[in-house]
Amino acid sequence: MHRPRREMIAETRAKLIAAARHAFGTVGYAEASMDDFTASAGLTRGALYHHFGDKKGLLQAVIREIDAEMSARLKVVSARADNLWQGFVDECTAYIEMALEPEIQRIVLRDGPAVLGDPSQWPSQNECIHSMAESIRRLSDEGTIVAVDVEAAARLISGASLHAAQWIANSDDPKATSKKAVKAFNVLLEGLLKRPGGPQDRMRALSGMH
Amino acid sequence: MHRPRREMIAETRAKLIAAARHAFGTVGYAEASMDDFTASAGLTRGALYHHFGDKKGLLQAVIREIDAEMSARLKVVSARADNLWQGFVDECTAYIEMALEPEIQRIVLRDGPAVLGDPSQWPSQNECIHSMAESIRRLSDEGTIVAVDVEAAARLISGASLHAAQWIANSDDPKATSKKAVKAFNVLLEGLLKRPGGPQDRMRALSGMH
DNA sequence: TCAATTGGCATACGGAGCGTATGTTGATAG
DNA sequence: CTATCAACATACGCTCCGTATGCCAATTGA
The missing domain is CATH 1.10.10.60 (Homeodomain-like)
Known part of the structure; x- marks a missing residue:
C-alpha cells in the first residue's frame, strides 16, 4: 500500500x-x-x-468534466462520417441526444447557467461550440453551405438543439415529439445549404432586423 | 381611507x-x-x-407576470405589421430584444429553469411559444412557408433566439455580435420559406436522424 | 535518520436563511 | 353585536454554508 x-x-x-x-x-x-x-x-x-x-468551484469542475466528455463524443461522431455534411448532421444528432440525458440537462443546461452565469462565457462550453463551429467552417470552405459567421451559426444551431432536446425529453410522447422536432430542425438547416440553381439573392428573411 | x-x-x-x-x-x-x-x-x-x-411559488408568480408582459408585447408587434411574414420577422426581433433585457434573462431564462424545471412545461412560457406558433400557423395557411409542425418550429426558433440573445448580451462587442447573429439567423429562417422554383425534394438536411 | 515544515483533510464554531407553528388584529357575516 | 375567519406578524428550530482552527502524515533538508 x-x-x-x-x-x-x-x-x-x-x-x-x-x-x-x-x-x-x-x-x-x-x-x-x-x-x-x-x-x-x-x-x-x-x-x-x-x-x-466553494460549492460553485466544485460545480465548475463537474461541468468541466462533463463538457470534456461531450466534446470528445462530438469529435468522434463527426470524424467517422463519410463526408463533411453527414458528419455535421451526425454531430447535431449527437448533440441533441446528449442534451436528452438527465444529468447533462440538469447540471449543464439548467443549474450551470443559473449558478455560473451565461454558458457562452464558460471556457468549457466554448469547447463544444468550437467543435461544431469547426465543422461548419469546413463545410463553408468546401462550398457546401453559404457564407456565414461560423460561431454565430454554431450557437444558433446549438441553441435550437438544446431547446428541442429539453422539449422532447419532457414531452408526453418523446418519440413523436422527436420526429416533429427533427423534421422542423431539418427544414431550418436547409437554410444553410447552397441553393442548387444559383445565388441566393432572394428575399432575405430578416431584412427588417436593423 | x-x-x-x-x-x-x-x-x-x-x-x-x-x-x-x-x-x-x-x-x-x-x-x-x-x-x-x-x-x-x-x-x-x-x-x-x-x-x-413558498419562495418558489413567488417566483412562479413573478415569471407569470413577466411572461404576460412578453406575450402582450409580441402580440402588439406582430399585429401592426403590413404582412404576415414581416409580422413574424418583427416578432422574432422583439423576442431577441426582450431576451437581451437583464431582468428577463436572469429570472426567466436562467433562474426560472433551474428552480422550476424545464420551461416547456410552464403554462406561462407556453403562452409566448403559442404566440409565435400562431404566427407560423398563419404563414403556413397563407402558403408562404413550407409545411412544418408549428409548435416544433416555434420552439426551435425561440431556442435559437434566446441563445443568440444571451450570446449577444454577454459579448464584448454586442453591436457586432448582434449583426453576425442576425445574419446567421436570417440564413436559417430562409429554410422555412418555400422555394420559388418548385417542390423541395432536394437532399433533406437531417435525413440521417432516424 | 531525524527534526522541521508543509500540505491535505477533519473538526468546531458562528451566522444566515428557510419553513412551520402560533399569535394578533381587523373586517365581514349573521 | 358578537363570532368567525382571513390576513398578516412573530417566534422558534432546523439545516446549511463559510471560516478558523487543529491534527496527522508525508516530504524535505541536513
Whole structure:
C-alpha cells in the first residue's frame, strides 16, 4: 500500500467530483447538501473547500468534466462520417441526444447557467461550440453551405438543439415529439445549404432586423 | 381611507411580486433573502407564505407576470405589421430584444429553469411559444412557408433566439455580435420559406436522424 | 535518520436563511 | 353585536454554508 501522495490527492479530487456529479445530477445543485455528498465519498467539507474553494468551484469542475466528455463524443461522431455534411448532421444528432440525458440537462443546461452565469462565457462550453463551429467552417470552405459567421451559426444551431432536446425529453410522447422536432430542425438547416440553381439573392428573411 | 378589503390584499400581493421581481432580477433568486425583500415592501415572510406558499411559488408568480408582459408585447408587434411574414420577422426581433433585457434573462431564462424545471412545461412560457406558433400557423395557411409542425418550429426558433440573445448580451462587442447573429439567423429562417422554383425534394438536411 | 515544515483533510464554531407553528388584529357575516 | 375567519406578524428550530482552527502524515533538508 502507501501509494504515492499525488495519486491519493487525485483520487480525493476524483471522488469529490464523482459524488458531486451524482448529487447534482439527481437532486440538483441547490438541494445537494455538501455534508451529505462529501460523506458519501468518505470525506468531509474540509476536503471540498481545500480543493475547490466553494460549492460553485466544485460545480465548475463537474461541468468541466462533463463538457470534456461531450466534446470528445462530438469529435468522434463527426470524424467517422463519410463526408463533411453527414458528419455535421451526425454531430447535431449527437448533440441533441446528449442534451436528452438527465444529468447533462440538469447540471449543464439548467443549474450551470443559473449558478455560473451565461454558458457562452464558460471556457468549457466554448469547447463544444468550437467543435461544431469547426465543422461548419469546413463545410463553408468546401462550398457546401453559404457564407456565414461560423460561431454565430454554431450557437444558433446549438441553441435550437438544446431547446428541442429539453422539449422532447419532457414531452408526453418523446418519440413523436422527436420526429416533429427533427423534421422542423431539418427544414431550418436547409437554410444553410447552397441553393442548387444559383445565388441566393432572394428575399432575405430578416431584412427588417436593423 | 379604509379602502375595500380586496384592494388591500391585491396591493399586498402586487407589492410582494414587485419586490421579489426586483430582487430576483438584480441579485438573483438564490441570493435574494426573503426577509430582505419582504421588508423592502414593508411586509414580512408571513405575508409571503400566506399568499404564495413558498419562495418558489413567488417566483412562479413573478415569471407569470413577466411572461404576460412578453406575450402582450409580441402580440402588439406582430399585429401592426403590413404582412404576415414581416409580422413574424418583427416578432422574432422583439423576442431577441426582450431576451437581451437583464431582468428577463436572469429570472426567466436562467433562474426560472433551474428552480422550476424545464420551461416547456410552464403554462406561462407556453403562452409566448403559442404566440409565435400562431404566427407560423398563419404563414403556413397563407402558403408562404413550407409545411412544418408549428409548435416544433416555434420552439426551435425561440431556442435559437434566446441563445443568440444571451450570446449577444454577454459579448464584448454586442453591436457586432448582434449583426453576425442576425445574419446567421436570417440564413436559417430562409429554410422555412418555400422555394420559388418548385417542390423541395432536394437532399433533406437531417435525413440521417432516424 | 531525524527534526522541521508543509500540505491535505477533519473538526468546531458562528451566522444566515428557510419553513412551520402560533399569535394578533381587523373586517365581514349573521 | 358578537363570532368567525382571513390576513398578516412573530417566534422558534432546523439545516446549511463559510471560516478558523487543529491534527496527522508525508516530504524535505541536513
